[in-house]
Amino acid sequence: MSQAAMSDLAPESFFSPDYYVARERFVTAAQAAGASLTEKRHPTATGPGGRPLWMDLAVLGPADATAVITMISGTHGPEGYCGSGVQTGLLLSGRARALADRGLKVVLLHAHNPYGFAWDTRFNEDNIDLNRNYLASFEAPLPANPNYDAIAPHAAPADRTPEGLEAAEGALLAYAAQHGFPALQAALSGGQYNHPKGVYFGGVAPSWSHLTLKSLLSGVMAGAARFGCIDMHTGLGPEGHGEIITESDPSSDHYRRLEAILPGEICSTSDGSSVSAKLSGTMDTALLGLAGDRWSAIMALEFGTVDTMSVFRASQASSWLHVHGDREGPEAGEIRRQSRAAFYVETDSWKRAIWTRGTEVFDRTAAALLA
């Protein structure tokens, strides 16, 4: 391989500066790798400049493969820079093709939340956190989160003057001083279903992204006996570190299966070993349901970026912008920069760490599926 071609494959080159460039590069790389592509255009939401938005699915490998590996990017908007970079790298580096040639169906779902990716906000076009929107049923009663209710005005203050923000954060820190920081994290991020203008809102019905993802994935797993899935996230944990997160209890078969693939590396929200709090309405749990009786290995891969409070402030700010503010107004630029920086560390060393860990987890899951 020539020197120029080698440098083209530097891992940092897989990552893109915005959603539209990321999508273009993903689609082009998928076509070059011989993938079949399905695009799902969002029926109502648009990106900056009124441009359309898509969720894209690339599939490589035999249609009748008995094992399927899936990687999902952009569940939380700007976390898509990370996942999209790894997906594009899997295509450009030939890794996806090589696994497909060994009989595995390789499925890359790009921009689960294209609105959030395009606008640099964690939440979707309806201020929904998609990873709280996968409830098995939206019939009342929806999960209660009385601890969020107690701090709701401070969790998402409508007043974003410096005084308003200071007062709100003071109230949250007072809550943490009384109940502990993990309790504050659980109250805020666990998911809530009755403050549509709040943060980590799970919605009152399945979102377009929820329904579209389920329909695409049920299609690709039809006929398969084994299903692996890695949902790519950023924003929790030490910078560049990639934690494997499951909702499954350590006594479950699913947890033991993950443990066999990545020994000693599985963190569960069920036993407090994860950087994440216990959550309602996660995709993890919904996909386990979708997989049914299949052998399945479903996980979130969470990469650290900056400190937790900065990530929270950025999520709060971008939610406010889309709920109360003008997403193209004078305050939008700074809030978008803040949100993007919270979920995407734009250094070569971070991107290389993401690539190394992302491919390690992908390869080990693929090996288990092929075994």
Ligand SMILES: [Zn+2]
């Ligand atoms: Zn996330």
